[in-house]
Amino acid sequence: MVSLGVRLSLFVTFKIIVAYNFPYESVQLTDDDVANNSDIKFGQLPGDIKAECKTFPGDSNWPTLDRWNAFNSSLGGALLKAIPPAAACYSGIYENTTKCAAWRQQSRSSLFVREDPLIPFNQWTLGNPCPVPGASPPSSNTTIPPLSACHIEYFPAYVVIVSTVKQVQLAVNFARNHNIRLTIKNTGHDYLGRNTGGGALQVYVHHLKDFQYLPSVQIGKYEGKAARVGVALEQYELFPHMEENNITLLAPGSSTVGAYGGYMQGGGFSYISSKFGLMADQVLALELVTADGRFVHADVEENEDLFFAIRGGGPSNYGIVTSAIVKAHDSISVARMNFNFQTGVNFEQANIAEWVDNTTAYAEATNETFWNGINAYFAHLVRINDAKGIGWNSLSTQAPNPIFNRTERIFSFTGQVIMPGMSANDFSDFVAPIVQDLHDVGIDIKATVGWWPTYPSYSFRPNGPGEAVGNGRFASRLFPRSIFEDPSSPEFFKAMAAIRIWVEEGHYSFHSVDYHPSYATAGYPGADSAVNPHLRNAIMHATGFDTGSYGPERTAEEMIASHARLNAYAQKWRDATPGSGAYMNEADTEEPGFQESFYGSNYNRLLGIKKVRDPWDVFYAVTGVGSDEWRVEGTDGLPTQQGRLCRRLR
């Protein structure tokens, strides 16, 4: 058993021990580096900047080119005046037809968007500032002209591509000293717009990807396996490390989602979360740069307030994390059952293939049996979660299709039960009652059951196939476990009715991941963290995307109306789940009462930490703790981030 002393240590001066996980953290900003340079000096708590607005490009106090150049020198040349790739499609100095043609092909792939230091996935969050021609609505016609102007000024103004902690510190100091908005991009996946902002200095952390397995550590009261992880590691990059060391690490569900950026800092659920908890629950120690520009360590004994807040208390709000030490678990098997049923099986199969995965045969159901089947399946959620498994499903609908002479709407359900740590035989026995109960309501599913010896063998897709980049808006709700405890209760039927009306009348797709990361599962030190208490009580994380576009072809009025409709149906979920909340990482940017919904009873404590640690408001993220004291100018009534960030006047 080795203690924390194994962390690489460097004696700087006298008795100060600066500890860190990786070599990129050994390069730090010193008081000597700063000397008398007021651009990059460290902040002194309790802080002083209280200007009404952040300084915006073009303002008289925006740093001169000379200051930016000097800043760039101190960064070793890591400052970029980033240009969105789609600018190549517009006439002007950035026009380049070759580049534009290439970008048209790539703009909807996460593999390319994550590598761009500037752009977020969801460009509606910046007011669709520089639309790729022919992308929205999608078209294969390559001669379609741009739909609107390319507003480069809606994006962050500069990006620091960091490869050392020193560069992170310089960026934080420069932004704070000049009162410039600061944004952080890791993979760019964020759905809410927390990763971008107009006129900001952006910190691009995507290259901080080191990894080291620690077979045995003692940190606080934790003794066991762990790993040092660079903050930018993505899901798919964790699996080879798991295989090599015969361990399990928690990981997101999709391949290019960052494991320790926004995902961890907002909670972070996984296929194995009913067994091991959330990603925030895995964290034993953190290294980060705080708002004053200092590089600090945080764990249960040191900077406990930051350690509490960053684990689940919202990303991009208390510091820029550079690495962590996380729990490692024994290698574990994964079993999964897939099943599908739908109405209208005999209608156009080929057409259905475009919108559902029909690798498994669909069992036919009439309208009422279909919804009875939904209820019968969800009645098993408590049993699935108590066995440490999770449910995953997608419930979709398709309008009548005159081409196929079809006059009725089709409803389709595709479900999975995912169970870590159960033998194939035990799992077959475990799912038998689900198959039986569906049979009893009249649905004979043709379930397929698979078993994988390890989590990597279940999930790993080499190099990350990437996900399609969307541009839509979310609604979500955490349905409490208590609702599912008695499937004959009025509470259960009300919840089922709220899901049904979402699809049947709203015509939205429903998707839920049904996991239960209880306090007991979170264990030590996870149970004492800022993770939303509503997540601890939940068993279903229900989500729905707006089927309407939020792309550049829609007016602000249309988008506002589209969102209002979505929210009216989401309200039915809220009404069926009184006292619960939503999971902040997959939620509506305009979630009503986000403070209670995303943070629950932790909100006031987190606000206190925010005020003490970041009195300058260096960090801001929409829906973050304290963000309600700010507003973005010039957004046409939309919750977008392209304009100047100002304090709300009281």
Ligand SMILES: Cc1cc2nc3c(=O)[nH]c(=O)nc-3n(C[C@H](O)[C@H](O)[C@H](O)COP(=O)(O)OP(=O)(O)OC[C@H]3O[C@@H](n4cnc5c(N)ncnc54)[C@H](O)[C@@H]3O)c2cc1C
């Ligand atoms: C295809 C897809 C699949 C998903 N699957 C899951 C899933 O299985 N489980 C789940 O829980 N969520 C899932 N999510 C949601 C995911 O948790 C969020 O999108 C999350 O914000 C992604 O974090 P990121 O760091 O990769 O992205 P980014 O957009 O780069 O960052 C997200 C937020 O974190 C901040 N941030 C990033 N790095 C740092 C840092 N080093 N220090 C401080 N702040 C930082 C950013 O400023 C921003 O506020 C999924 C999202 C997508 C698009």
Ligand SMILES: *[C@@H]1O[C@H](CO)[C@@H](O)[C@H](O)[C@H]1NC(C)=O
């Ligand atoms: C900083 O400024 C002070 C006062 O002007 C001066 O005495 C000192 O030499 C300066 N230090 C450096 C490193 O330039």
Ligand SMILES: *[C@@H]1O[C@H](CO)[C@@H](O)[C@H](O)[C@H]1NC(C)=O
């Ligand atoms: C920063 O310096 C590097 C190296 O000299 C240069 O390539 C880059 O263009 C500079 N960035 C800006 C914004 O001037």
Ligand SMILES: *[C@@H]1O[C@H](CO)[C@@H](O)[C@H](O)[C@H]1NC(C)=O
């Ligand atoms: C246009 O873009 C291509 C591909 O990115 C690049 O190779 C080429 O040099 C660019 N042309 C000009 C004139 O900048």
Ligand SMILES: *[C@@H]1O[C@H](CO)[C@@H](O)[C@H](O)[C@H]1NC(C)=O
């Ligand atoms: C492609 O778009 C251009 C411009 O809108 C239009 O003139 C042309 O007819 C379109 N081509 C096809 C094949 O639709």
Ligand SMILES: *[C@@H]1O[C@H](CO)[C@@H](O)[C@H](O)[C@H]1NC(C)=O
């Ligand atoms: C991997 O770990 C599992 C679970 O701890 C153990 O049963 C197995 O023997 C290990 N395999 C190897 C190759 O060490």
Ligand SMILES: *[C@@H]1O[C@H](CO)[C@@H](O)[C@H](O)[C@H]1NC(C)=O
């Ligand atoms: C689904 O079924 C249709 C019709 O049988 C078939 O053409 C299609 O290839 C199938 N899709 C998949 C993904 O198997």
Ligand SMILES: *[C@@H]1O[C@H](CO)[C@@H](O)[C@H](O)[C@H]1NC(C)=O
């Ligand atoms: C739809 O109905 C018409 C008229 O009965 C028939 O001619 C046509 O073949 C049908 N189309 C399909 C796809 O079944």
Ligand SMILES: *[C@@H]1O[C@H](CO)[C@@H](O)[C@H](O)[C@H]1NC(C)=O
């Ligand atoms: C099934 O429901 C759909 C959509 O609500 C409706 O159009 C259809 O008429 C119903 N079919 C039957 C047989 O009730």
